[in-house]
Amino acid sequence: MAVPNLPGPGDRFSRPHYPRRMPGMPATPSPTRFAYLGPEGTFTEAALSRAITAPEGRRDPHPSVASALAAVRSGDADAAVVPLENSVEGSVPATMDGLVDGAPLVITREVFLEVAFVLAVRPGTTLADITSVASHPHALAQTAMRLAALLPGVDPLPATSTAAAAAAVAAGEVDAAVCAGIAATRYGLQSLADDVADHAGAVTRFVLVSRPAPLPARTGNDKTSLVAVVADRTGALLELLEEFAVRDISLTRIESRPTRQRLGVYSFSLDCEGHVADPRVGAALAALHRICDDVRFLGSYPRADGRQNRPVRPDSSDEAFAEAEGWLARVRAGDA
Known part of the structure; x- marks a missing residue:
């Protein structure tokens, strides 16, 4: 994904193009249309479920952080949940840059989620069968040592999300994925190894963002x-x-x-x-x-x-x- 340019000295951030709420107008209603980093089965979806407990409302997965934020800016979504930082790997550049570039968005809530990874494969696959493994770069960085021990000689491949990697395994595009257990279940995969993170107890911070209100x-x-x-x-x-x-x-x-x-x-x-x-x-x-x-x-x-x-x-x-x-x-x- 191309990283947007930030303004340099003397330049100005893009200004809001949203209509301002005039005196006497009702306050902005609670969001009911949510975008999140998808596909289904990501940790971001789990963070959204924790942030928004009500079952009603539309929840749309997006292929990238930039796409989820763009949906809020365009009005296709009222709010988006995106990952901001991880206790092991630090900030998520796509979110950091996405909040700065373009029309303003504001954080209204944060959610902390402990992340645990499994090595998911199609049923019947063994460790000896695996020639390719994929996941989000942050997940690969958090499981690098365990993957090297389990799959020596196999070079990990980056994916847009952990769930996208699980979907790729289900489609036969790669042999294994590092993902959440819920993603393995959702895509009909089985786990060859649980808790494959190098550092137990890693936590990711997610934020709920909306247009200024x-x-x-x-x-x-x-x-x-x-x-x-x-x-x-x-x-x-x-x-x-x-x-x-x-x-x-x-x-x-x-x-x-x-x-x-x-x-x-x-x-x-x-x-x-x-x-x-x-x-x-x-x-x-x-x-x-x-x-x-x-x-x-x-x-x-x-x-x-x-x-x-x-x-x-x-x-x-x-x-x-x-x-x-x-x-x-x-x-x-x-x-x-």
């Missing part, structure tokens, strides 16, 4: 995601980090991505604790908008990894911000 309400244990294109000057990244540090905002993830304009110019994708409605988080984002070449807001949403946000210093609390704003207003009015 009123944000989920603050819960007190939230995350905010964004991408910032830093200026091409010495100390630009330090300036970005300082805007969070001085407001006692903890970063839970930060990752550089090339802008593909020229070597040495990067954007930074990050998650921080807190909600954009929190005064300190809002102030940090406003500061980034001022000092960075561009900022794309990717959403504020409830934290779902089972951890609690760090306690905030008293001087960075909502009350402290409100008191400081009140003092400044009195100074400007001549009442201080």
